[in-house]
Amino acid sequence: MERFEQLYRDWKKEAKKLVNDLDVLPIEALVQVFDHVDIEKEKMDDVRKAVSLLVLEETTQLPPNNQPTPDAVSLFMGYLATKLLKENATILDLGSGTGTLTHAILSQLKDATAQAVEVDELLLRLSYSMSNLLGEPVSYFHQDALAPLFVEPSDLSVADLPIGYYPNDEVAASYDMKREEGHAYSHFLLMEQAIRHTKPGGHGLFVIPNNLFEQDDEGKLKQWMDREAVVKGVIQLPTTMFKDERYAKSLLLLQKVGEGVTRPKQALFVELPSFTDVRAVANVVKQIDEWFKTTQK
Structure with missing residues (x-):
C-alpha cells in the first residue's frame, strides 16, 4: 500500500x-x-x-460518458470474468475510453488478450500508454464502436454503456434496435454490437442504467434479447456510489445464444452493498460463487 x-x-x-x-x-x-x-x-x-x-x-x-469506470466496479467485473472464462480468453471492450476497465479485467485473468475500440484519439492514446506500462496485450481500434468492426469474435464483450441517443441514423439503420422514429439509443445499439462480435455461447457484461428496461418503449430490446441472448443476471451496484439514485446503475450479464445455451432456472439477481463494507461484500461474493457452481454443473 x-x-x-x-x-x-x-x-x-x-x-x-x-x-x-x-x-x-x-x-x-x-x-x-x-x-x-x-x-x-x-x-x-x-x-x-x-x-x-x-x-x-x-x-x-470529462463528460459523464467519457469518465473512467470506477476501479471497484472494474475489479468486480474482472472477478465475474474469472467465473465466466477459461485460460487464453479473448475480451472485447467497446467504447473503451481510458482503458481502466480493460486493464482491471486483464489483471485478474491468465493469458487473456483484449481488443479495445474507442473513437476519442486522446483517450485511446492514454489507454495504449497504460497497456505498454502494464505489459498487457491489447489491440486498439480507433473508430466509432457502432460502425462496422473488423475485430475477432470474443469470449467476453464488455462495455460501460454511454447513455444517450446515437446521431448517425444511417449506421443505426443496420441494427435491430433502431427506432421507428428519431435517433436510436446508443446504449441499446452498443449491446447489440457487442453480442454480434461475441462467440456463440460467449458472454456480454455491461454497465447499464437501472431503468434500462423501462426505456424500451418500442419493445425492441426485449425482442432482440429473446432472439439473440439469455439474461443470466443483473447485479445492482451500491446506491452509495451515486449522488442521485435516479442515475444508479447495475451490471447486466448476458449469454449469446448457441449450442447448449439454456436459460438458468434462477437468474442471478443481487444488490451489492457499499464496497467499503468488506464483510457484506464478501457475503454477496459467496452467494455469487454458489450461483455459478450451481448453474455451471
Missing part, C-alpha cells in the same frame, strides 16, 4: 509539472508520464492501482 501511494504521488507531481510547464491537457500529461516512467522493480498491482487512481482524478472534468 505504501509503495502504491508513493508511485501515485510521484506521477501526480510529474503530471502537474508537465501541465504547467508545457501547457498541455491533464490527459496528455498522463500519456507522457506513463510513456517514460520505469516500473521494472515495481509490483504490477501497485502500478495498476496508482495508474487507475491518477486517471480517475485527472478525468473528472
Whole structure:
C-alpha cells in the first residue's frame, strides 16, 4: 500500500509539472508520464492501482460518458470474468475510453488478450500508454464502436454503456434496435454490437442504467434479447456510489445464444452493498460463487 501511494504521488507531481510547464491537457500529461516512467522493480498491482487512481482524478472534468469506470466496479467485473472464462480468453471492450476497465479485467485473468475500440484519439492514446506500462496485450481500434468492426469474435464483450441517443441514423439503420422514429439509443445499439462480435455461447457484461428496461418503449430490446441472448443476471451496484439514485446503475450479464445455451432456472439477481463494507461484500461474493457452481454443473 505504501509503495502504491508513493508511485501515485510521484506521477501526480510529474503530471502537474508537465501541465504547467508545457501547457498541455491533464490527459496528455498522463500519456507522457506513463510513456517514460520505469516500473521494472515495481509490483504490477501497485502500478495498476496508482495508474487507475491518477486517471480517475485527472478525468473528472470529462463528460459523464467519457469518465473512467470506477476501479471497484472494474475489479468486480474482472472477478465475474474469472467465473465466466477459461485460460487464453479473448475480451472485447467497446467504447473503451481510458482503458481502466480493460486493464482491471486483464489483471485478474491468465493469458487473456483484449481488443479495445474507442473513437476519442486522446483517450485511446492514454489507454495504449497504460497497456505498454502494464505489459498487457491489447489491440486498439480507433473508430466509432457502432460502425462496422473488423475485430475477432470474443469470449467476453464488455462495455460501460454511454447513455444517450446515437446521431448517425444511417449506421443505426443496420441494427435491430433502431427506432421507428428519431435517433436510436446508443446504449441499446452498443449491446447489440457487442453480442454480434461475441462467440456463440460467449458472454456480454455491461454497465447499464437501472431503468434500462423501462426505456424500451418500442419493445425492441426485449425482442432482440429473446432472439439473440439469455439474461443470466443483473447485479445492482451500491446506491452509495451515486449522488442521485435516479442515475444508479447495475451490471447486466448476458449469454449469446448457441449450442447448449439454456436459460438458468434462477437468474442471478443481487444488490451489492457499499464496497467499503468488506464483510457484506464478501457475503454477496459467496452467494455469487454458489450461483455459478450451481448453474455451471
